[in-house]
Amino acid sequence: MSASAPTQPASKKKTPSAKPVRLEEKFAKLGLRSDMDFVLHLPMRYEDETEIVSMRDAGFRGGSSVQVEGEVTECDIQYRPRRQLVVTISDDTGQVVLRFLNFYGSQIKQMAVGMRVRARGELRHGFFGAEMVHPTYKMVNEGAALPTALTPVYHAGDGVSQTMLRKAITNALNKVQWYDTLSPTLLQELGLQDFESAVKLLHNPPPDVDQYALLEHEHPAWERMKFDELLAQQLSLKRAQASRRSQGATALPVVGALTQAFLATLPFKLTGAQERVLEEIRADLKQAFPMQRLLQGDVGSGKTIVAALAATQAIDSGYQAALMAPTEILAEQHFRKVAGWLEPLGVKTAWLTGSLKKKEKEQANALIASGEAQLVIGTHALIQDTVQFAKLGLVIVDEQHRFGVAQRLTLRNKAEAGKIPHQLMMSATPIPRTLAMTYYADLEVSVIDELPPGRTPIVTRVVDQNRRDEVIERVHAAAQEGKQVYWVCPLIEESEALQLQTATDTHAMLSAALPDCRIGLVHGKLKPAEKQIVMDAFTRNEVQVLVATTVIEVGVDVPNASLMVIEHAERFGLSQLHQLRGRVGRGAAASVCLLLYQGPLGHTAKQRLLTMRESTDGFEIARKDLELRGPGEFLGARQSGEALLRFANLEKDQYLVDKARNLAVQLLAHDLSTVEAHLQRWMGHREEFLRV
Template sequence: MSAPNRKSASTAANKPAAVNKTEDKLARLGLRSDMDLVLHLPLRYEDETQVVPMREAAFMGGQTVQVEGVVSACDVQFRPRRQLVVTISDDTGVVVLRFLNFYGSQTRQMAEGNRVRARGELRHGFLGAEMVHPTYKMVLEGAPLPDVLTPVYPSGEGLPQSYLRKAIASALARVDWRDTLAPALLAGLDLMPFEAAVRLLHNPPPETDESALADRSHPAWVRMKFDELLAQQLSLKRAQVARRAKGAAPLPLIGALSQAFQRQLPFQLTTAQQRVLQEIRTDLLANFPMQRLLQGDVGSGKTVVAALAAAQAIDSGFQAVLMAPTEILADQHFRKIAGWMEPLGVRVAWLTGSLKKKDKSEAQARIESGAAQLVIGTHALIQDAVQFARLGLVIVDEQHRFGVGQRLTLRNKGLATASALDPTVIVPHQLMMSATPIPRTLAMTYYADLEVSVIDQLPPGRTPIVTRVIDQSRRDEVVERVHAAALEGRQVYWVCPLIEESETLQLQTATDTHAALSAALPDLRVGLVHGRLKQLDKQAVMDAFTRAEVDVLVATTVIEVGVDVPNASLMVIEHAERFGLSQLHQLRGRVGRGSAASVCLLLYQSPLGQIARERLRTMRETTDGFEIARRDLQIRGPGEFLGARQSGQAMLRFADLETDQWLVERARSVALDLLRDDPATVELHLARWLGAREEFLKV
């Protein structure tokens, strides 16, 4: 079956169901065109270019080798468990192939006298040299060996390597191989030609430096990484130009509302808050749309800055909207911001998925008529039924928790034309907020189209948080510490990663932990909150905790953001090795909000893997969100910082921002030259590398 090309819907409808099903599986990997397949590069390689005689293989224990021989015995054995044991031999010796999981057809396939070529790790077993679950193929005597390394591609369920190899080989014969970079530019940058680099990566000859292929330092990989970074920089720079060509309604009035709001705040803005507020206010004066990322560590005071930006939009006669990823966080914003604004006469609407149908309809009507000046809610805001009268400012909190498509949808709610005489598209200003600080290298690369503001100062009165890492075997000591803290009048969070028992992850669940703590601490009030509770029940528990009517709150990560209880000064995180650094940092930020010394206890289950050990060490060593973000980038890469995975497309597949920063600088320089001098090459390069995905880089 040949690889899929882009077809019309009618053509696809006429295909056999099996073909459409296979194409659906390819599409889930982002493989929709021939060029997608050509740029689906191998994860690693297997050397099937030589067969090792079995006598030599016997001395290669622990190494991966390929042998070939005739089946001399094929038996299903039942001790110590059911398994297929196949003995093959050549002129020099014998190797046993052992399959613990097998199909009945394999016993017929490996009948005595048939010839097998097998590749796997050789070990010394009870019967001599053996391989457990090797890859194998049935061959005829004298069958030729490959003359290139065999690629192993990223795959998905139901997509065998054999199909991917055939589909990619077919696509290689059909694509347009024109190089998007001129020969003089290639020479100046010391880059391989595009076709030569791609063909080598799919079919490297045996003499290719395998270590350079593995660590992606080979010149062919360098060309791929450069082209990918160039496409990204071209797209972002072009998006920046396009955004500045669009219209936006200037929001010039820092009027009565803004002034009254700031006067009635019970605290002074920090120097950092004042600086970023001025940056935002200056952007809102422009006649092209602001696109600014507001970064700040947990508790740095981003919410009040966003509220002051919303006040400027309302002063200027426009609506503002704030979207948060969870109802708990949205509710926290609503209570805080409405508490500030409603006494000043601002009409605030609340819209989430859990609202009753009648309440939802009433909220939508207020939004559409313009009666609601400020709208706060969750994903419900991006539903088709929600229309705004005069949307001037979009605020997205915890922006990395939304897919880029969702952020685009909300921004597009405010699209309008200037007038019948002026066809300029009016786009709302956009402010994105994140408590997950973005390392500088990441911001330079991914946010070339964004201005970035950083609140790099915490408000006075925030107490330092001491972090301890504790083995699960000392759980009883932790329970005693919880008891002592509660008796002193302090409140406690106990966070668990799962709601119900899982067969694959034997973790202590929230419901089990709630029952166990209730039994162990009968004199304390233990509450439980998780994502599957009804919103009203969830809110009732959170309100009780806020009023200090609950001593210990057992919760899943629904409390990761948006919960502000100054009296809570002890955080226990169960199975901390299962959480990412960003989540651990966010959870820890729920304490340390009052005057009491605060502690975060990270309970872990031994043994720890290398990545988990690095995460926990980082949490113990620092509370600096930017340092944590830098280490997180090293550990897991950039995807989750940006919400990229939620768009269904990885934004960088090949380049590594830690090791390839030198290439980013070169790509940025070439992008500027091409945009100025060679628009045709820009189009060709973007079509090759991004296709229809370019829009996802613009938010």
């Protein structure tokens, strides 16, 4: 038998071919269903196909995109250095090579010698003269007309070509019923262009348009689109807020014996900022509609005390309070701190996380269901179906951006039938004003903008990885003085692609370099009990140096820790670096944060490290983070994947945010028909997820 002979007869059974995806389904994946969806699918950028450049003149424009036209003089498949289609086109002034590394057989026939091609792309100078790699092209007849407008380029999905999109959008522009949701009087007051002319210009801009203004979204037509979507966002969030306020909640009016006893035990006085936000929260809790308040403050500003005082008001009023944190380490920190404050005052607490044994969970669930547990602290385990509260009055969600809308909604639905618990969301990542006014327009926002007295300032230094030995010496010196040190690494295991120093390697390296120090290690793959053993040892100063991944980003409070080393700081975001730095500076000792980086640094990484070195103000850092990375980092899962702002830029378009917010309040009070029309146009099916 030959090596290639089959060992058994080939099956003649035909495999069913996959059902082809209809174009309507492909469009639907892009959110394009109605004519207005297509009309509002505005271009990402434009190509100028209104001009043909001679091949001789194109040669002087190396590195820029140009459009040339010529006759095919050669069309060959070449195999060096790899298989590629090479087509040479010529005009009266010269020639250009078109190079296709990926191509179909039909293209070889299409671009046969003698055919005429119009190609557009970036012109480079290769070994064989001027060339374009993978240009856009079309077959034309000599003298074929040029477009009279810039050619729009749209965001497209799998199996959807620009030609398909342009045809569908043109069809929608011709079919749609044009109307303006804003009256001529409003447009005049706001200095805005009318809707129809703005949209038509953006889809088909004339060749004499100000291209810079168009591409930078500064043209009056873009200004109208940005205002409209900001207005839709404001209307939707404000309406969601009104909808929540129309639902019933149990008023929690009693600031009683428990609250007074707790305040009496505190060894310090609340700051003015804490007093102010506490009064705002107390006023909300006394209402018969659900509080929806975001409590934000810098690292160490004392949010947990305020949250505990909100919980005591719920308990004083005869109801349960629940505190949910995104990680077990953070939930454990809250439990130890808050339960440590309230249990001596007679408050019965329950602890619930996914790592508890079955019997422990059942015991906790029984305490919660009977109402015996007045304060419940835990992780995502609180939202499991098996958890039933007797009288849930207040939900506190820490690091709220780490939770999805659905998760927060599930916990909210565990109150008594027909009632919604009050909700206090906490964030140690300060929200910039522009973001709070837009994406959080449906929430009341309280800000603790004052640090407690006695907090020592943190000095931040940026250090090259080549000076690692000096850093190790500094760590050793700190440990010898009785101080404690964090050493944070971004990865647990080796990654050849990133070549980052890992936590396990660093732990081994420091253990060898500092034999007279006890080095601990915590990371996400340790079991919760193992993590807690190490953390407890660090808290008791039995471990001098704690090597960790970002599991210690929030919640860890060890006043004796005064030196923080962050490995490969260039790989972290600004808000994360600020959170990590906030683990030190919690005691009386002067604290230092060393940002170790691996050069060369890109522009964004340089900006981040420079910001960290120059500022310890969380709000300034948050503003810079918004500028560098956009709103996604702050929003977390709030948007459920739906981008509410496609066109507006929160930093550049603040003046439009103010106008949109003011008009939204006016329309909701006096013109609900305009509200409905505008939301239907801009939000459609995307509005529902905001109603939480």
